[in-house]
Amino acid sequence: MNRRSIRHFTSAPIPEDTIDILEAAAQHAATSQYLNSWSAVRITDPSVQRQLAEIGRQPYIAEAxxxxxxxxxxxxxxxxxxxxxxxxESESFTLNSSYIFSQSQNDAVLALHAMETAANALGLGCVILGSLLNDIDRLISILKLPPLTFPVLGLAIGEPDQSPERKPRLPHDMQFFQDTYPDDRQWASMAPALERFNDIVHRYYDLRDTSKPVASFSAQIARISTSPAPLHKCINHPAERQGFTPDR
Ligand SMILES: Cc1cc2nc3c(=O)[nH]c(=O)nc-3n(C[C@H](O)[C@H](O)[C@H](O)COP(=O)(O)O)c2cc1C
Incomplete structure (x- = not known):
């Protein structure tokens, strides 16, 4: 319940026996059809780490x-x-199908999340890094990813050097439904809860950084809903170049 993203770490190295535990936790995550369709590249070369921070445009990636x-x-x-x-190479080979691709992404995310949970349990902090996908082609090239591999997410781990407030979450009933998805009338009845949530989010950001006022949750969603997403235009193409077929 205390999980939150940590973006500042002390410089304390993580002991190898702790790393062994984290990697074992990831390996014990569930895996679709027992295909074990994920791998993880641990970055130990500081120059590579700096390049990944450049791609992500987030300096803390270099410091993890x-x-x-x-x-x-x-x-x-x-x-x-x-x-x-x-x-x-034959038509009957299906591990390059889009179905397997999405199952493999699920596997990778579950393994990453198992590692994140284990790290939190050991008192470490983590941040998940989708920003590494800002330049998928460069990432593939830096990591020398061969055909039938594809980057999913990064995970930065370290001893926390900050203690941020937990970020508020949606009102429970806007995210958990009973038996069927809510209809328009039910959504309309949730408007007051959303309004209260907007206030909570606004206050959360105000406390975090008064110099950077952040609009309500609804306004954030509206902004992101039309901002250009790097993956939007290219997610399929690099995956296809990596040998996955669009539809089978
Ligand atoms: C798929 C995914 C990608 C993310 N990518 C980034 C990222 O690139 N950089 C970052 O600082 N945080 C990243 N995050 C962390 C989210 O911003 C964070 O989980 C969210 O704002 C909620 O905050 P909390 O984790 O502190 O509760 C990512 C989270 C997820 C699940």
Whole structure:
């Protein structure tokens, strides 16, 4: 319940035995069809870490004592299948399908989240990094990702050097429904709860940084809903270049 993103870390290195525990926790996450469709690249080279911070345009990426990039990985399975005599170039090979791609993303996210939860349980702090996808092609090139792999998210871990307030969450009934999805009338009845939530979010940001007033939650959603997303225009194309087929 106390989980929140941590973006400032002390310089204390993470002991190798702690890293072993974190990696074991990730490996024990559930995995669709037991395909183990993910891998993680631990970044130990400071110059690579700086390049990732450039891509993410977030300096704290360079300062994280422990940094991983989680990837979709069907390259390993394709190699194993080929060793078993499967023709991985044939039409009947399906590990490059969009269905498997999305299951692999699920696997990668679950593993990353297991690592985040384990890190929090050990008193460490984490931030998940979607910003590494600002330049997917450069990331693929830096990490030397082969066909049938694809970056999903980064995870920065370290000893917290900040103690931010927990960020407010939506009113429970706007996110948990009973039996069916709410209809227009039910959504309309939630308007007062949303208004109260807007106030809460506004006050949260005010407390965090009075110099940077942030509009309500609704206004944030409206702004993001029309801002250009890097993935919008290109998510399919790099995945296709990595050997995944758009639809099968
Ligand atoms: C998929 C995903 C990508 C994210 N990417 C970033 C990121 O690139 N940089 C960052 O500072 N935080 C990132 N976050 C953290 C969110 O901003 C954060 O979880 C959200 O604002 C809620 O705050 P909390 O985690 O403190 O509760 C990401 C979170 C998720 C789930």
């Amino acid at each position: 004592p422990l940094l991983y990039v989680y990837i979709v990985d069907q390259h390993r399975n394709a190699r194993i299948a080929a060793e078993q005599g499967i023709d991985v």
